[in-house]
């Protein structure tokens with residue numbers, strides 16, 4: 001009996017999400033490119049974010065910044081489905097060869113920007129209508145830089161901020177701050193497709 005072949009991609013929300021078994025991803029791996037801050041796969045919180053945006057298409061989305069983008073799927077979804085100009089930000093330059101492979105599979109491009117959350121300035125953030133992020137609060141010490149990033153994004157006039165998370169503890173530190181300081185909404189969200197099941201929460205700030 002032949003062994004079951006590993007799945008090479010998930011079709012989700014109209015987009016192709018390759019797994020690490022996909023030939024395009026394996027090609028990057030063979031170049032010895034190793035993301036080192038957990039940007040080593042597509043994380044499922046991005047499905048919460050894409051599904052939410054699919055059900056609630058944003059008004060302001062010409063210029064979108066995807067922070068802690070990893071392989072970049074949420075921003076790639078915005079480029080493909082909202083025709084947004086997307087800047088994909090990550091502290092780890094090694095995520096970008098993977099992001100490029102995922103973007104190419106989906107027929108779009110995004111602009112890469114290597115930066116830590118804490119380095120994104122008011123004037124940089126002011127160029128964007130919408131800030132998105134998925135699963136960027138995975139260590140306790142990330143709660144403060146992420147909270148301050150949100151503060152700067154609000155001050156810079158970013159109209160919509162949407163952060164998806166599998167409900168890790170540091171995310172709730174950020175959420176409590178954003179509810180208190182910016183009237184953020186915390187929304188429980190789950191998705192289930194043929195091959196993907198995810199649940200978590202979305203932090204939404206409307207800054208119109």
Ligand SMILES: C[S@@+](CC[C@H](N)C(=O)[O-])C[C@H]1O[C@@H](n2cnc3c(N)ncnc32)[C@H](O)[C@@H]1O
Nearest residue numbers: 037039042043046068069070091092116117134
């Ligand atoms: C868990 S992954 C999520 C990746 C992607 N958003 C997704 O949903 O597939 C977290 C990402 O945040 C990036 N990251 C971690 N700390 C960061 C920081 N201080 N500034 C910018 N990016 C950071 C990591 O390199 C990694 O790509």
